Amino acid sequence: GIQVEQSPPDLILQEGANSTLRCNFSDSVNNLQWFHQNPWGQLINLFYIPSGTKQNGRLSATTVATERYSLLYISSSQTTDSGVYFCAVEGAQKLVFGQGTRLTINP
Amino acid sequence: NAGVTQTPKFQVLKTGQSMTLQCAQDMNHEYMSWYRQDPGMGLRLIHYSVGAGITDQGEVPNGYNVSRSTTEDFPLRLLSAAPSQTSVYFCASSYGPPGSRNQPQHFGDGTRLSIL
Numbered sequence: 001g002i003q004v005e006q007s008p009p010d011l012i013l014q015e016g017a018n019s020t021l022r023c024n025f026s027d028s029v030n031n032l033q034w035f036h037q038n039p040w041g042q043l044i045n046l047f048y049i050p051s052g053t054k055q056n057g058r059l060s061a062t063t064v065a066t067e068r069y070s071l072l073y074i075s076s077s078q079t080t081d082s083g084v085y086f087c088a089v090e091g092a093q094k095l096v097f098g099q100g101t102r103l104t105i106n107p
Numbered sequence: 108n109a110g111v112t113q114t115p116k117f118q119v120l121k122t123g124q125s126m127t128l129q130c131a132q133d134m135n136h137e138y139m140s141w142y143r144q145d146p147g148m149g150l151r152l153i154h155y156s157v158g159a160g161i162t163d164q165g166e167v168p169n170g171y172n173v174s175r176s177t178t179e180d181f182p183l184r185l186l187s188a189a190p191s192q193t194s195v196y197f198c199a200s201s202y203g204p205p206g207s208r209n210q211p212q213h214f215g216d217g218t219r220l221s222i223l
Contacts, residue, residue, distance in 0.1 A: 004149075031205045033212060041195060043214040086149055088212070090205035093157065094165060095140070095212060097149035 002027045002091035006098035013077055014106055021072040021101045023087035031090035032063050034072050037100070038083045046072070046085075077105045109133050113198050113215035120188045120222050128183040128218050130198030138201045138210070139181040143167065143194040144217075150197060156181055157204055188222045195219050 003026040013019055025032070034046040047054050047061040049070065054061050058078075063070040074081055084100040114129045132139065140155035142165075152165030156175040170192060172184040181200075185192060196218045201210040 031210060035214075041217050041219075043197065043217075045211050045213065048211040088150075093138075093163075093204035094152050094155060095150075095199075095205045097142075097151075099147070099149045 002029070002089060002096050004087060004089055004096050004098040006085075006087060006101050008101060009099070010102045010104075012104045012106065015077060015079060017077050017105075019074045019077060019103065021074075021085050021103070023070045023072070023098055025068050025070075025087075025089045027091070028065065028068070029089040029091070031095075032070055033088050033095070034061055034070070035086045035088065036081075036083050037086065043086075074103075077103075079105045079107055081105050111198055111200055111213050111215035113196075113218050115218060116216065117219045118221070120185075120220070122188060122190060122222060124188050126185050126188065128185075128196055128198075128220070130181045130183065130215060131179050132181075132198075132200040132213070133179065134200065134202075134213065135178060136200035136202055136213070137178065138204045139175065140165070140199050140212075141171070141173065141181070141183045142197045142199065143192075144197060145194050153183065153196075155204075185220075190222045193220060193222045 005024045036044045051065040060073045086100045088095045088097045111132045141153040142150035154173040156162045198215045199212045
């Protein structure tokens with residue numbers, strides 16, 4: 001089945017810093033999503049981005065489908081950005097999740 | 108518009124007990140699914156349904172049953188709880204299966220389950 005790898009596994013930054021999270025996947029996909037799991041455990045859908053670039057405030061995402069990777073950019077990090085970021089891709093009517101990047105933003 | 112609603116939010120069971128985790132959505136979504144999340148891991152698919160009356164197994168289906176009698180509801184049943192089923196369970200829904208274009212998944216807030 002399709003494999004999804006995220007890097008780095010952990011990232012600790014100071015407030016105001018920028019960060020880039022990466023998601024590699026092993027096969028072509030029609031569906032790639034980025035989620036933020038906040039410290040309360042809720043999964044928030046950030047982007048649906050099977051290809052191209054999207055931006056939402058301080059967050060943006062780029063997927064290069066031909067090279068099988070996606071990047072999530074967070075600019076001017078805030079403590080509320082802390083949590084775990086997951087990417088997920090579709091494989092045979094199912095979403096396959098990566099193991100996540102744990103982001104900690106210190107004040 | 109409530110979205111995806113999971114109940115209960117927390118539950119403690121003894122080994123061997125059975126219970127049902129409830130999931131309901133009010134968005135008229137055809138596709139619904141259950142995941143479990145264990146520490147340090149991503150979400151793993153337990154069961155999914157592409158519509159009322161149709162269910163299928165995911166990556167980790169053993170010990171769990173599902174049924175889909177209505178579009179709105181997709182309950183997950185633990186037949187005989189085991190400590191290995193201690194986890195956080197998430198229900199999700201979308202208009203179509205993930206392979207369809209433009210089908211973002213909407214998640215419930217999760218059920219934290221402990222099996223003693």
